[in-house]
């Protein structure tokens with residue numbers, strides 16, 4: 158039964174993708190429940206279909222070998238679930254290869270590619286002084302340090318990032334779009350002269366706007382996991398899953414929901430397992446990160462490197478904090494954390510459970526196997542909700558069982 162439902166979900170996505178296959182004659186799939194609204198000369202639906210093409214176009218990279226999709230796979234629903242489905246994360250990443258290679262061979266970024274699914278719900282980056290006036294804090298934005306205020310701003314980054322798609326400049330990206338099979342569609346959405354020489358700056362923003370529109374379509378937020386089915390009264394947890402859910406709660410031993418919130422955020426119709434706030438949970442450096450380690454001059458300070466935070470004069474109090482990720486589809490997106498240092502969900506839960514009680518102290522211990530190395534950044538470390546949870550081995554595995562209920566494709570909502 159489960160398989161059958163997945164196949165149905167996969168079919169509608171396959172239709173969407175087929176509809177966006179790069180042909181110039183009306184590629185818009187009218188059956189796609191797109192967003193209403195949209196810009197000049199086109200409906201939101203058209204804009205998102207254009208965005209899908211831009212998202213998948215490897216030609217928009219220096220060597221013609223990389224698109225957004227290369228690092229944020231659309232495989233989850235087209236390929237069904239399983240080991241090859243990567244749920245909008247990088248299919249090529251692993252614990253020994255935790256960060257993505259760019260368009261140029263041998264050039265790597267310094268962070269593990271997060272899922273692009275459910276990112277649409279992250280509010281614009283801001284300093285929130287109203288929700289809890291006694292504890293004002295940064296919320297939202299895109300990237301693990303929120304340095305892009307929203308999805309459109311985010312989408313402008315990868316094309317020009319030398320460690321990613323490495324195009325020379327905005328005009329070079331626009332020139333490729335001008336030559337693309339979908340250029341007519343671009344003009345249909347944004348106006349007949351939108352791709353003309355002289356309009357590059359506006360056209361570049363429109364490219365980002367269309368991609369953002371695509372990332373706001375329902376395929377990026379299916380809410381079709383077992384968890385959602387249970388919430389809707391259509392399925393029941395096994396006793397392990399239920400126990401894991403109980404442990405996960407704010408008043409459970411795991412306390413996970415203190416940060417991976419069960420309240421709905423950002424106008425979402427389902428639980429996102431984050432409120433897009435920022436915390437330092439003491440993740441150690443990844444010795445396999447090509448960017449290096451503190452010993453070789455590299456430290457990822459997270460939110461403290463966000464230009465807005467620096468301008469606000471708050472870098473010191475935000476050092477080491479990263480955005481709380483959604484846990485939806487987390488079963489499919491290993492390795493984990495900003496630097497991909499943790500390999501399995503079992504290891505993640507064990508880390509939360511024993512970070513503070515099992516610190517590496519002797520060189521006869523094997524780091525990550527016998528013990529935990531020091532945090533990459535020890536300032537602002539959360540010790541209230543994480544680090545020493547006194548979970549039993551069974552409780553650890555129940556938490557993992559619960560997280561595996563968050564994989565989409567279980568049912569059709």
Ligand code: HEC
Nearest residue numbers: 224225228257258268269270273276299300301312315321
């Ligand atoms: C070479 C791999 C690579 C490519 C290509 C790439 N990304 Fe990313 N993406 C990443 C990494 C790594 C991060 C996290 C970077 C950070 O936090 O500094 C990221 C972050 C994101 C985020 C933010 C998610 C969140 O939770 O904050 C979104 C959305 C996203 N990318 C969409 C895109 C789009 C759209 C494109 C194409 C224009 C693209 N990416 C191209 C690797 C890639």
Ligand code: HEC
Nearest residue numbers: 411413416436440479480481482493494495505509539542
């Ligand atoms: C104090 C806030 C906080 C608490 C409590 C917390 N988390 Fe997290 N969690 C985070 C942050 C922040 C990250 C991202 C850290 C990074 O990238 O370095 C994260 C990352 C993760 C990831 C990796 C996701 C990915 O895509 O890489 C998993 C899995 C996870 N948490 C599960 C849990 C579980 C299970 C619990 C309870 C045992 C828990 N978390 C408790 C804040 C928290």
